[in-house]
Amino acid sequence: MSGFTHTIDTERPSATDTDDQVQCAPPTGITVLIIGAGVGGLMAALECHRKGHTVRVFERSTSASAGGDMFTIGLSGRRVIKRYPAMQKELDEISIHDSWMQHRKWTSEPIGEPRPFGQVVGGGGLTLHNQPMVTQLRPLFHAMLYHQIERFGIEVSYGKRIVKYYEDAERGVGGVITDEGEHAEADLVLAADGLNSHSQELVFGSLNKGVPSGRSIFRAAWDLELAMADPLVKETFGLKDGKDPLMQAWMGPDTHAMTLSYVDKNSKNGQMLWGVTFKEPGEQDTTESWRNTVSGDDVLKMMEKSAPGWGEPMKRLVKTMPAGSIIFWPLLWRDPNPRTHSNGGRVLQIGDAAHSFLPTSGNGATQAIEDAITIAACLQHAGKDNVATAVETHSLLRSERVSCGQLLGFVNAERLQKADLSKVGNDAKKVAAKVPKWLWQLDPEQYADENYAAAAASLQEGGPAFVNTNIPVGYTPKPWTLADIEKLESEGKQVEMSGDWS
Numbered sequence: 193m194s195g196f197t198h199t200i201d202t203e204r205p206s207a208t209d210t211d212d213q214v215q216c217a218p219p220t221g222i223t224v225l226i227i228g229a230g231v232g233g234l235m236a237a238l239e240c241h242r243k244g245h246t247v248r249v250f251e252r253s254t255s256a257s258a259g260g261d262m263f264t265i266g267l268s269g270r271r272v273i274k275r276y277p278a279m280q281k282e283l284d285e286i287s288i289h290d291s292w293m294q295h296r297k298w299t300s301e302p303i304g305e306p307r308p309f310g311q312v313v314g315g316g317g318l319t320l321h322n323q324p325m326v327t328q329l330r331p332l333f334h335a336m337l338y339h340q341i342e343r344f345g346i347e348v349s350y351g352k353r354i355v356k357y358y359e360d361a362e363r364g365v366g367g368v369i370t371d372e373g374e375h376a377e378a379d380l381v382l383a384a385d386g387l388n389s390h391s392q393e394l395v396f397g398s399l400n401k402g403v404p405s406g407r408s409i410f411r412a413a414w415d416l417e418l419a420m421a422d423p424l425v426k427e428t429f430g431l432k433d434g435k436d437p438l439m440q441a442w443m444g445p446d447t448h449a450m451t452l453s454y455v456d457k458n459s460k461n462g463q464m465l466w467g468v469t470f471k472e473p474g475e476q477d478t479t480e481s482w483r484n485t486v487s488g489d490d491v492l493k494m495m496e497k498s499a500p501g502w503g504e505p506m507k508r509l510v511k512t513m514p515a516g517s518i519i520f521w522p523l524l525w526r527d528p529n530p531r532t533h534s535n536g537g538r539v540l541q542i543g544d545a546a547h548s549f550l551p552t553s554g555n556g557a558t559q560a561i562e563d564a565i566t567i568a569a570c571l572q573h574a575g576k577d578n579v580a581t582a583v584e585t586h587s588l589l590r591s592e593r594v595s596c597g598q599l600l601g602f603v604n605a606e607r608l609q610k611a612d613l614s615k616v617g618n619d620a621k622k623v624a625a626k627v628p629k630w631l632w633q634l635d636p637e638q639y640a641d642e643n644y645a646a647a648a649a650s651l652q653e654g655g656p657a658f659v660n661t662n663i664p665v666g667y668t669p670k671p672w673t674l675a676d677i678e679k680l681e682s683e684g685k686q687v688e689m690s691g692d693w694s
């Protein structure tokens with residue numbers, strides 16, 4: 193595998209192919225049509241199946257494939273995997289939980305010594321099953337979900353590009369239309385088709401293409417061997433003690449870079465992964481495409497323009513990236529919106545279709561998984577006659593937490609890119625991204641199970657008020673926008689985080 197174009201080997205022999213001991217609930221009679229086979233869509237398919245609903249998936253790609261490089265999955269998104277013994281086994285094999293983390297100034301000067309990644313994202317533990325956050329290679333994580341989809345025998349239809357969502361509240365169905373004019377309906381349609389989901393037209397009345405957040409990212413994944421051919425690159429970015437994965441954060445004014453060198457224990461394939469977030473001087477390019485590549489020379493020019501003085505090892509690392517391997521991705525922003533469903537509650541957005549996250553939140557994929565778990569549980573509690581109530585209750589349980597997680601992305605961006613590096617000394621803890629307990633400690637399935645009845649009751653006229661406990665203790669959620677954050681930034685103020693965000 194070398195980032196961004198990986199066809200999933202659905203035949204991959206694995207210890208998981210035999211005895212799949214998932215305990216599935218009795219059928220509920222609820223039909224769910226899921227649009228998009230990303231992390232959110234696939235996880236929703238698995239959870240809906242496990243909870244007894246009947247599921248189908250439509251995906252626009254022509255085959256099971258997954259691009260991209262790495263993301264982190266928080267413990268709140270991983271706990272559920274233990275319900276799928278075969279998938280848990282595969283997750284244990286692919287997780288990069290034993291890496292080291294080194295912080296540096298963008299000029300290459302180290303900020304302290306490398307520490308175990310689990311300690312940096314601290315408060316939890318260092319083992320695979322209790323670490324607050326674990327790094328995953330996106331193609332392998334997708335493959336793991338696909339393998340479970342296959343074990344369940346869930347139907348995934350490829351080449352289905354959805355261009356329109358609708359609902360018929362009277363008949364109690366949600367529906368979609370493909371670019372070839374095919375209609376499909378179900379009791380509930382889950383829009384898991386990413387940032388530019390056409391479900392926005394039904395939910396908000398128009399497509400929200402997002403506004404420039406002022407930040408963009410270059411990212412790449414390529415063979416470790418190619419990177420290590422340069423001795424200075426090897427010395428700086430090579431595996432820790434010649435064997436352990438090494439992650440680095442290089443921090444500068446309004447910019448930061450992340451790297452990971454890693455060798456897969458099973459295949460012995462080595463990967464180098466890299467990304468740099470920067471402020472584009474002038475107007476921001478707004479093409480959101482994981483196929484939008486740029487040259488190494490252009491990257492170096494942009495890095496130097498946005499923060500002059502990058503250390504030589506970082507510049508040399510960029511020079512080892514093969515042509516066509518560097519993706520440009522503008523970080524467009526969609527403000528938090530508590531409304532993620534159609535009027536009649538027959539179409540619900542989940543994952544990126546419902547909320548965009550800055551990479552510095554480390555939570556885009558995790559929150560997509562939490563959405564999937566929550567709606568599957570809510571449907572089970574509600575039953576076939578109350579699908580719309582399940583959808584509204586899901587939104588109530590999710591929207592405040594998601595909005596806090598989105599805010600965290602801005603707080604972390606500030607920590608990584610606005611730190612007064614002259615005062616950091618050797619203490620990387622002062623600048624490391626926050627990984628708060630309220631985020632990773634949650635068990636979203638348990639939360640939905642324990643709170644469904646009270647949350648649903650609060651929706652009835654005159655019903656008792658419901659207060660979420662899946663957000664920072666002592667924080668009263670309030671609506672906020674990118675404009676509010678930019679105003680604070682321009683006044684030199686920090687985002688308010690009352691309550692316990694530790």
Ligand SMILES: Cc1cc2nc3c(=O)[nH]c(=O)nc-3n(C[C@H](O)[C@H](O)[C@H](O)COP(=O)(O)OP(=O)(O)OC[C@H]3O[C@@H](n4cnc5c(N)ncnc54)[C@H](O)[C@@H]3O)c2cc1C
Pocket residue numbers: 227228229230231232233250251252253258259260261262263264330352353354355384385386387390482542543544545551556557560
């Ligand atoms: C190709 C790709 C590469 C990525 N690489 C990275 C990465 O390296 N690091 C990272 O942090 N995040 C990456 N992401 C984003 C990350 O996976 C998501 O932010 C997160 O996992 C939430 O997942 P999601 O399921 O909501 O959305 P996504 O992962 O974006 O999945 C959406 C799915 O819907 C499908 N789809 C879109 N439009 C339609 C349509 N009209 N009809 C039918 N299907 C449709 C897409 O093909 C995709 O499979 C990538 C996303 C994609 C699509």
